[in-house]
Amino acid sequence: MPLPPPGPDTRVLVTGASSGIGAAVARALARRGHATLLVARREDALADLAAELRELSGRDATVHAADLGTDAGLDAVRGLLDSPDVVGLVNAAGFGVTGRVAELADDAEQRAALDGLVRLNVLALHDLTVAAVGALVRRRRPGAILNVSSITAFQPLPGAASYAASKAFVQSFSEAVHAELSGSGVTLTTVSPGLTRTGFADAAGTDAFDRVPDLLVGEAADVAEAGVEAMARGDRSVTPGLVNQLTALGGRFAPRTLLLPALDAGMRLVEG
Template sequence: MPRIDFATQTVLITGASSGIGAAFAHALAARGSDVILVARRRDRLERLAAELRQMHGISATPIAQDLGTSTAGEDLRSEVERAGLRVTAVINNAGFGSFGHFVDEDPERLAQELAVDVTGPVQLSRAFLPGLIAAGSGFLINVASMSAYAPTPRMAVYGAAKAFVLSFTESLWAESRAAGVTVFALSPGATSTEFNAVVGTDDATAGARMRTPEQVVDTALTHLQRRRPGPSVIDGAGNALGAWLVTVLPRRLVAGAMYWVTDPARRRAATEGAGMP
């Protein structure tokens, strides 16, 4: 018997207009869940909501909201309550990164990155987790990243933000597991989404082999249905192996290796057939 009856869930998904968020929406709607779709791009949300209603006969509610504000969690909860909806599960998927040496980055963009990637999951978890605990059911999934497991030169703020999300969520798992709520962090690696386009370069994923958003979601939902889900799950066997390796190698070696991996010149040389440095 599955642990989660998806047909009884109303799942709030942030970053739902594309990529992993949209894949979550499709997968959950196909299982009978109602969904609340949150992102900044209202037109995309409305198209997706209409598509899900038509395909699966579920309720799909689009809410256009910027999650980078200081009151994002309470604002979103108020909007949900005004719509007469009761959230039974939350997937914090919204996030973005930047690429380049830290000293060259735009301070305003870094502040927005921290607001969305760090403050956003904290605010939304605080806004909705008490209701899940009171009900003694449901789930909270915070999307971290493989970048959480190692230093990420040229993406220093993004990697540190995702390390925060991983640690934060694993702590929530320990605090919430006796309450009947399933909490865990999901860590994808390089995935075929709009991430690189938003960052502004394909160097952000260092030429890694891409997983699909559907594979990432399947990993998450399989973990969710386990009898005793752990505090975190990594998408893809190769990514899981990489995360394990960085725990046994010296941090100096890992940081240096990641600086080499993220070097755009290395990628260009490899692409042109000039060989690795």
């Protein structure tokens, strides 16, 4: 079992734990009896969740407030991964920016948001994954990492170009490292959700989720269950839900000459 069973000296570190998918993953881990170490910027939200998780698991849940978009925040969280009791890492912190690059380019705030997106979704995830792989493999004990990608990883997405590209990085990097780790006792799993009801749409400044049928928007708890199950088994990747699996297949195999104009038109419709 790549994610070791919960023990008195084991913890799983979860980034992005103050809301949405990260919080749901922390709950799914706590339900399985894991102690957790919760990371995000909003300390109050983390503290509330930690109290809930202690009740749920009967185990410890601790909080570390950090901005992973800064060097100081990232350095501190990387340091936590050296602690021998950290046997798992979940990289859920991330956000999206919607809009056309030509329009975003003229707005200093939006350009800063795009820069922050790459720092968090790509650089921080990469940095923490590399650090965790090194620490876990050095210890020669089982360990597991779960990286949160997206179905946008499987094709370019006009209207969310930087976000989809960041998730393509997450997916490609994580799948390659999964293969590298074969036989090491350490595993790296990727979960690739579709639209999911969380704080994501607000953070991305879009009401696009309100314009798609409810049926197409999943629940964070379902994504978390699928992700944690796959992490516990050490699977390469999981895409929760049939519609999302079909969308991912389409993204992978449809010719780009047909797919990109269709996606561009679809995104213009939800952009309103």
